[in-house]
Structure formats: C-alpha cells, structure tokens
Amino acid sequence: MPPTTQKALLLERVNGEFYTSARPVPKPAPGELLVKIQAFALNPVDYKIQHSDFFFMKHFPAVLGSDIAGDVEVVGEGVQGWAKGDRVFFQGNLADSDYAAFQQYALVPSDLAIKCPENTSYEQASTIPVAFMAAAYGLLAPEPMGAGLYDAQVKFSGSSAFVLGGSTSVGQYVIQLLKFHGFSQIIAYASGHQTQFLKSLGATDVIDRKKVPLDDLPVALEQHLTNELKITYDAVGSPETQQAGNLCTLPGGILISTMPHKTVDLGDFGKKFFNPMAVVYLPECREFGRVICGNLEEWLRTGVVIPSIVEALPVGLEPVLSGLERLRNNQVSGVKLVGRPDPV
Template sequence: MSQKALLLDSKFGSFKVATIPRPTSALAGEILIKVHASALNPVDWKVRDWAVFLPDEENYPAVLGLDVAGEVEDVGEGVTGFKKGDRVFYDGGFKNEYAGHQQYCRAPAKFVAKIPEKFSYSQASTIPTGFLTAAYGLCADAPLGVGLNPTFDDIKEKFQEKNALVIGGSTSVGQYVIQVLRYLGFPTIIVYASAHQFPYLKTFGATDLIDRKAVPFSDLDTAVKKVTSSPIDVVYDTISLVDSQAAGYKLLPNGGKMVITVEDEIKDKVEGKELVHVFGNVHPEDHKEFGVTLFSKLPKLLEDEIIVPNKVEDLPGGLDGIVEGLRRLKNNEVSGIKLVSHPNETA
C-alpha cells in the first residue's frame, strides 16, 4: 500500500510530494493515525535551511511535521483506551514514520490524546508543539524547564503574588504560554505583541499589553515599569532574538526565571537568574515522563477550555500547500494564527 508524503529530498535540499509505502498496521504500544491535519512550524523551514535536528545525510529523504491530528486507523498490541475511528492528536517526532506531513503516521499511544468533540482536526493540530513548548518551559523541572509545576496540577495559590512577561505573545507558543500562566494563577500577565492582537490575547488571560510596534526592545524595561513597579518573576521569550533575550534578561530580578525558545544569546550571565532553553517535544528520553503527564491531562484541560487551540488557517492543496506556507512563516507573514495542511486533500 502507498501514500503521499512531503519529502525533504536531501540535506539543504527541496521539498517535493512523493508516493511512498505506507504502514498498514500499528506496532505494539502504538497507534497508526490517518492524518487529517498537520500543522506547520518554523522548525520545518529551519530543518531545510539549517539542517537543525537532522544534521546527517542519512536522515534524508526526511518527512517532517510535529503537529498531527487525525483518525485512529489501527491500534497496536497492548494499547487500551483507543479504537479505530477515534479522533486524536499527537506530538510528532523527527523520524519519518512518526512525522505529520504525510497521509498516515505512527504514534506511541502514550503521546496521543482524544480530541474533544467541540474542536476540529485543524484546531487540535495546533496544540502539540505550541502547548508542549509552553508547558515544558514553564512547568517541567530543570533542566527541561523552570519548574513552576512539574505535576501540572491546579495549584493557583502558589503564584498569587507573581508577575509574568510574555515576549511574542501572539506567536503560537505565546498563546499557549499565556494560557498556562493563567492556569498557574498569575494575576499579572504582560504581553509584548502587536496592539491589534490584544483583544484576542486577553481571552487567554493576558492582562496588560506593550505594543511591539511602538516599543523597541531597548525600551522594554521602561515600558514594563509603567505597567507594574513589582518585579517580573517570570519572562517567557517566544521570539528569542538577540535583542529580545537581552531585554528580557535585563528585566529579571535575582531569583527570576526565564525561558527562551532558540539558542541562548545572552551575554554577562548573573548567578541567581535562572535561564532555560526549552525543547517542547515528548520524544527525547528525558522528556517522556512529563510528556505522559501532560497527554494524560490534556483532554480534560481542553474539554474545560482551560487550554484552547490557536486560530487556524487551512491551507489549500493538501501536502502541496506546505511549501508556500513555510515561505510565509519564514518571511514573518503570519500573525496570530497557525497554518494547517490537510494531507488527505493532496491531488
């Protein structure tokens, strides 16, 4: 049996849709998913341009795609709680059969969750990378995160006096960071984002806005002090440019905690300021335990709308639409939405 997949043909090569064999049954402990929605992430173009995560020639041709939603096609030996036809979402990995930009993918059952009826496949596909990057960074114990809530239980009273700043609040990751901070009970969640996004970000729990188009990173310190004279206990920098990291780190008091999403560019580190470069994916060995915790809690968090998906834009053309979507992501032409491909609509 065959399927369509988007292949990155070689290191620094090109994407093209190809016909490849498809898995027909699930392995033990796993689920085989018919992929209805596969969301795009900046890392997809970063793999192509910079070979991040897949540095070896042997990794190619590669299938990418970390954010999967679809229908259970087959259930492997030992898996309970799922049956053929269930609507599910899954955190994909950097391994061909376990990635999303294809029509069928394998998934370890412990990193699969059911989609509440009220959410579509497209909406559900926005959750894994964005939510996990927020949750690992804020809540997992070091070195994976800054350890605010390693059990991810509802522990609101602990953070009643705390303030947080989210740099890049309208990114996919930022939208989930705001929601996780609200879940943790932070009373002040300042977001640095475009002003037009503020009404939307307020629905997730943002309390104050600093307009990124009016305030350069060099003035962020002053702008934050106009919002609150209290210390900023937690900074989550979803953008993690050289200047945003410097601005966030400068704001942090001794004992403060900061999460960044790309390589650490901060000079002149200060002992007492905690900094974590997060990796929001369940597949590395030391990530699995917290991943299982999060996937076990996600269906209820979604059902109760404590966590809600990003807004989506459905791309036309099935897997063929991904290349243009990645061009837009790379050129900063996407604001406040997640681009989603539908592999089964491929011609």
C-alpha cells in the same frame, strides 16, 4: 485496512528540494497507533530544516511536520484505551519519517497520543502539540528542564509575569498557563492590534511592540508592573529578545527562552534560566511528556487551553510549500497555518 502506499511531501536532502511521491504506509509496532491524518500545522522549523544541518535529521529523503491530528486507523498490539476511529492529536517526530506530518498516515506511541475532545476540530487540535509543549516544558516541567510550576495547587496571586511575543503560538499558550496558575498580572509584549485577543486569553496588560522598541522595554515594563515580577518568558527566541528578557528579569527571577541555547550572561543576580527542549520523544523529556499528554484532553474540554486561530490551506500537500514560504518571509501573524492531506 489502510492502503500499502501513501502520498507524502518529501525533502530530498539538506539544501535540497521538496517533492511529492509515494512511500509505504507504516505498520504500528506493539504499543503504537497508526493514524489517518486529517490536519497538520506548519512550524518555522519545517522550513529551517531545508537549509540547515539539524543533528536529528539523519535519513533522507525525509517527511517533515510535527503537529498532527487525525483518526486512529490501526491499534497496535498491547495498546489499551484506543479504538479504530478515535479522534487523536499528537506531536510528530522529525527524526523518523514514519512519525511525521506531511503525509496521509503516521505512527504515534500510544502513551504520547491525546484524545481530541468534541469541542475541538482536527484543524484546531493540530495547532497545539509543538507550541503548547514549548510553553508547558518551560513553565511546568521540573528543574532543570523547566521552572517547575506543574503543581496546580501552587498559585501566584500577587505575582506578575511577562511574555515577550505574546501573540506567537508559544506565547499564547504561555499566557493561558500563567492564568491557570493564578498570576495576578500577565504582561504581554506584542502588536497593539492583538490586545483584545490576548486579554481574552488571560493577559492583563499589553505593551505595543510597534511603539516600544526592545531597547526601551525594561523601562516600559517597570511602568506597568503592579506586583513582583516572578517570570519572564521569551516566546520569540532570538538573541535580541533573549537579551531584552534578561534585562527585564529581576534579581532572583526566572527567565525562560525558546531559543535553543543561552546567549546572555545572567550575572551574579540569582536569576534562573530555562530553555525548554520540548520534544516528547527525547528520553529525558518523555516522562513529563506523558504527564502533559494525560492532561491535555481535559484542559481543552474545560477551556483551560484554547487553540490558536487557524488559517486553513487548500487541501493537498502542494500548498504546504507556499505556506512554508510565507513563514520564511514572516508573512504570518496571529494565526497558525494548517494543511490537510489529499483524501485517501
């Protein structure tokens, strides 16, 4: 049986400080799993929440973190297909600390849990949920959530796609999903030194962002295109990259951006815009979330999905603070920072 209390990293309030403290180990409700956390990944939202009044953060002090991997500790009533000791990974829920990452135990609804295949470590698995869901909802979810490419029978041979921020965690998964759907040309905008890595994921061309500024991107992209451009995915999600993505998107094409809202005017060119709200816990997202969760184990096992490169932080919750500061200062590139809680 798990202990009754656990060590957690808590944010005291908006504009407050992080601190470590004990909090209760939650008990799974019917349909849920209690997971002993072995690894968790850090995301930019984890430091942005500290100084922003996010609508979903209603209760403080709060545990943050949305990318979790570990072992099933307790199986809730009515759950089938899971047993104590099963390796699992999942997207955490920042709206409820019992379902968040920066602690030793967390809950997850069993329908949103993903079995971790043998070829994937806890650290690798923890890098997947948030970034992959952003890529998957944007590309695969049915309209109006996303571009509706889920049907794997539909291939895009003879078509091109463009990914701004190809080396970001989201961009890497966008490239892999575009490859899976048969795009003949996948052009990434990223640092030139990432070229070999991005081509190993499926990119066919890389435009070096250090040599081509955003203002010159439409011309540079046109020079690379060998097929009709169907999709532009802004995986950076800033006003500047969304605008650049719009200028690169052809009439009748699709623009997807991870920025939470649309800042561009698409004009009267028949373009479609999607801005995925890739939170599997939201009622409007949950059904498709189940679909993606149901595919991820096989996609990992067969190599359709390749996890991000991991940089493991020292064991313990305190190193999370220096990791978040590195993210805040833009000192992380091409890797995913992964923490591991204090051993129980």
